[in-house]
Structures are given as C-alpha cells and as structure tokens.
Amino acid sequence: MTLFEAQLGQPTSRAKVSNADYRGLYQQLYDESEIATVSAAVFLQQQLERVAAVDCELPQDPQQLSSWMQQRCARVAREYADYLKQRQAGAARRYFLNKAHALYFIQRVAPTKRVDGAWLYGLLDYWQDHRFDELLNTYLEELGEGDAGQNHVVIYSKLLKDHDCDSVAGLRDEHYLQGALQLALGRCGAAFVPEVIGYNLGYEQLPLHLLISAYELSELGIDPYYFTLHVTIDNASSGHAHKAVQSLMQLLPMGRGRDEFYRRVNLGYRLNDLGQGTTAVINSFDLHCEVVAMLERKRAFGQHMHSNYCKFEGKTVNQWLSHPGQVEGFLEALEHKGWINRNQDPRESRFWQLIEGTGPAMFGVFSGYEKQLLHDWIAGDWRSPQREVPIRRGGVIKPLPKQQAMMVDPDILALDDALRGLPDAEQLVRLIPWMAARRHWRPVGLYATRRFIQLRARLR
Ligand SMILES: [Fe+2]
Numbered sequence: 001m002t003l004f005e006a007q008l009g010q011p012t013s014r015a016k017v018s019n020a021d022y023r024g025l026y027q028q029l030y031d032e033s034e035i036a037t038v039s040a041a042v043f044l045q046q047q048l049e050r051v052a053a054v055d056c057e058l059p060q061d062p063q064q065l066s067s068w069m070q071q072r073c074a075r076v077a078r079e080y081a082d083y084l085k086q087r088q089a090g091a092a093r094r095y096f097l098n099k100a101h102a103l104y105f106i107q108r109v110a111p112t113k114r115v116d117g118a119w120l121y122g123l124l125d126y127w128q129d130h131r132f133d134e135l136l137n138t139y140l141e142e143l144g145e146g147d148a149g150q151n152h153v154v155i156y157s158k159l160l161k162d163h164d165c166d167s168v169a170g171l172r173d174e175h176y177l178q179g180a181l182q183l184a185l186g187r188c189g190a191a192f193v194p195e196v197i198g199y200n201l202g203y204e205q206l207p208l209h210l211l212i213s214a215y216e217l218s219e220l221g222i223d224p225y226y227f228t229l230h231v232t233i234d235n236a237s238s239g240h241a242h243k244a245v246q247s248l249m250q251l252l253p254m255g256r257g258r259d260e261f262y263r264r265v266n267l268g269y270r271l272n273d274l275g276q277g278t279t280a281v282i283n284s285f286d287l288h289c290e291v292v293a294m295l296e297r298k299r300a301f302g303q304h305m306h307s308n309y310c311k312f313e314g315k316t317v318n319q320w321l322s323h324p325g326q327v328e329g330f331l332e333a334l335e336h337k338g339w340i341n342r343n344q345d346p347r348e349s350r351f352w353q354l355i356e357g358t359g360p361a362m363f364g365v366f367s368g369y370e371k372q373l374l375h376d377w378i379a380g381d382w383r384s385p386q387r388e389v390p391i392r393r394g395g396v397i398k399p400l401p402k403q404q405a406m407m408v409d410p411d412i413l414a415l416d417d418a419l420r421g422l423p424d425a426e427q428l429v430r431l432i433p434w435m436a437a438r439r440h441w442r443p444v445g446l447y448a449t450r451r452f453i454q455l456r457a458r459l460r
Pocket residue numbers: 116117142152230
C-alpha cells in the first residue's frame with residue numbers, strides 16, 4: 001500500500017480514472033459530486049506517479065527556496081526587459097499573430113482560470129492553525145475577499161463574456177487537466193497537504209509568459225487585467241509567491257518526516273508541468289484549421305437554413321453543408337466567386353458583409369470569437385490603418401458600478417437563516433462549503449467569503 005493509500009484508508013486500485021476523461025472528472029468535482037472524492041484521489045495519485053520521473057528544479061535544501069525564488073524572478077525580469085527592447089526595436093509580437101489567436105488562447109485556458117485558487121480550498125478547514133494563515137490569505141485573495149470586482153474567477157468570466165468567447169466548443173480533454181488537478185487538490189486537501197503546498201509554490205511563481213501575454217493582449221485591444229493582476233498579486237517580495245515559500249517553511253516538520261514532506265512538496269510542484277502549458281496552447285493555433293473546424297461545427301445547424309437561390313460551383317449552400325469534410329471546398333468556391341477576397345479589408349468581402357454590418361443576413365449566427373476567426377482569416381496579411389488602442393489599466397481597479405436595484409438573493413436569505421443563533425465558530429465552519437469553486441463567485445459565495453473573513457478575525 002502506498003503512502004497515499006494509507007492516508008485515504010482504502011486501496012486505490014479498485015477505482016480507475018481514465019486518462020482520457022479529465023473533462024468528466026473536472027465537471028464532477030466542480031458540481032460537488034460526492035463520488036468524485038475517491039476518483040479525485042486516484043487521479044491525483046496517477047498524476048503524481050506520472051511526474052515522479054520528471055526533474056525538479058526546486059533546490060534540494062528548502063532553506064534555499066527564498067533565494068532560489070528571487071533569482072528566478074530576476075531572470076524573468078531580465079528576459080522581459082529583453083523582450084520589450086526587441087519590441088521597441090520593431091520586432092513582431094512573440095505570441096499572438098492576431099486577435100483571433102489571442103481569443104483562442106483565452107478560451108483554451110478558461111477551464112483552469114475558471115477555478116483559479118481551487119487547489120487551496122481544502123485548507124480552509126485549518127483556519128485555526130496559524131501555520132496555514134498565508135495559504136488561507138492567498139485563497140481569500142483569489143476570491144477577492146468577497147468583492148466581485150476583485151474575485152479572480154469573476155474577472156476571468158467577464159473577460160470571456162466581453163469578447164463573446166465563453167463557449168467550450170473546440171476545447172479538448174487535455175484543456176481540462178490542470179483545472180481537474182486544481183479541483184482534485186482542493187477536494188482532497190487533507191490527504192495531500194504537502195502536494196498542495198508544492199503545487200501552490202509552482203503555480204504562484206511569476207512566469208515570463210504572463211508578462212508577455214499581458215503586454216500583447218493589451219496591444220490587441222483585450223483588457224489584460226486578469227493577467228496584470230497576477231503580476232502584482234503573485235509577486236515574490238510580498239505576494240502569493242512569497243506567501244507560498246513562507247507557509248512551506250512554517251509547515252515543514254522540524255525532525256523526522258521533514259525529508260519525506262519535502263519530497264512530496266517537490267512532487268506537487270511538478271504537477272504544474274502536466275497538460276498543455278501556456279506556450280504550447282499558444283503554439284497550437286492554426287488559423288486556417290480553426291476556421292475550418294469552427295465552420296464544420298456550425299454545419300449541422302446551418303445545413304437546412306439557406307435558400308437554394310445561390311449556387312457555388314454548381315452546389316447550393318445547403319448542399320455544401322450537407323456532408324462533413326466539404327468546408328474547405330466551400331470556402332474555395334466562395335473565393336472563386338469573389339464572395340471572399342483574402343488579404344484585403346474584410347469589409348470588402350460580400351461574405352463578411354452578411355456577417356457584420358448594418359442588419360446583416362447572418363446576424364447572430366457567429367459568436368464574437370467565431371467572427372474574429374473569420375475576420376482575421378479573410379484579412380490575412382492585410383493590416384488595418386486604424387491601430388487598436390492598447391488597454392492599460394496600470395493596476396488601478398475600476399470599481400463595479402453600484403447596482404441600484406439588487407435582487408434579494410434567496411440563497412443569501414437561506415444562508416442567513418441557517419446561521420442565525422449559532423456560535424461564531426460553528427457559523428464559520430458552515431460558511432466553508434459556500435466558498436468552493438462552484439459557489440464563491442456568486443452573490444451568496446461572495447457574501448459567505450466576507451462573513452468568513454469577519455468571523456475568522458473575531459475568533460483569533
Ligand atoms: Fe488568481
């Protein structure tokens with residue numbers, strides 16, 4: 001029996017998590033399915049076994065962690081300064097070819113970002129143990145301390161909505177792996193404390209790609225606030241990265257068990273390497289393939305919706321859409337007939353005019369992201385003389401407008417009722433489930449978070 005099996009009190013070989021169903025596990029954990037707890041533990045163990053052979057970059061001696069982190073940070077700062085110099089000297093964007101590419105990235109990392117912080121959820125149970133304070137504070141900051149405008153999940157969801165790219169169409173199972181890991185660590189926190197600490201240590205380090213993506217998103221007219229927020233909040237001198245090292249040092253056993261604990265921290269750290277990383281997601285973008293795949297997905301809905309008035313190379317639109325695998329031919333036919341003029345202003349293409357403009361015939365057929373794909377595919381190497389105005393917020397938080405008429409939230413009323421008359425400590429414990437991934441960003445979850453913070457302060 002392995003260490004993990006011993007902690008969980010049951011052999012894990014009976015339950016198997018298929019490597020090909022990260023999405024299913026993600027959904028089960030997100031939906032708070034009870035049966036998912038065993039699957040989550042098995043899944044974690046499988047993933048820890050996968051990373052056991054990977055080299056770990058952490059220093060052998062935990063005492064070296066602080067200086068290791070500072071050096072790493074200094075290197076990232078130097079590399080970013082080089083990047084900026086290159087850009088100022090006229091180099092092209094390093095990551096995103098166009099806006100569609102950037103939205104593709106935002107959409108594919110969404111399953112992870114929508115559960116931001118979830119790996120720390122299980123540690124809320126240790127609210128009385130001061131050694132966990134920094135980890136709890138990190139979690140509460142991920143939740144915006146109950147302020148919607150600061151809640152990382154709310155901020156990311158808004159970003160997806162603002163660009164109409166919150167659909168999961170086109171996402172692959174692998175895109176759910178990191179999110180599933182985060183939810184699983186949150187669910188099984190008690191049995192995997194060293195691994196949670198290690199994962200947190202890795203996740204909260206400032207990577208170069210965060211700085212570059214924020215810069216390039218802003219250039220493309222996409223609000224980079226979610227990303228710039230993490231540059232400031234995760235900083236190594238006082239932010240989440242610093243807190244991550246601090247809490248590890250406080251929780252590391254002083255005697256027997258120290259090496260084993262740190263070994264498990266190392267394994268947890270390496271879980272960050274699983275799945276498609278940021279740069280791999282960015283590099284996997286192929287505009288032509290994305291356009292074809294998107295139209296193929298749409299085909300099923302559009303195949304009976306067109307009139308038979310127009311023919312392209314002898315076939316009506318409905319005939320082109322009637323079978324899979326014809327999209328590329330259809331696009332070529334549209335080009336031959338002059339309905340699409342590639343490498344020119346898309347507004348000059350008749351096909352684009354059906355999608356965008358005043359009262360277009362295909363109004364509402366394509367989402368914002370899908371339109372951007374088509375736009376950038378048609379535009380090709382044509383560049384608009386109008387430059388996007390870069391969005392830079394400089395870390396200043398725009399407060400959400402005060403809502404004049406707030407609906408009385410039935411969940412908040414019910415929670416209030418359930419807590420009435422209970423001693424403070426019991427109230428606090430009852431608030432914890434409302435701070436899980438599926439709930440904390442809703443009004444009731446934000447309310448529970450604020451109340452948790454008040455009670456915790458009172459009980460210390
Ligand atoms: Fe975050």
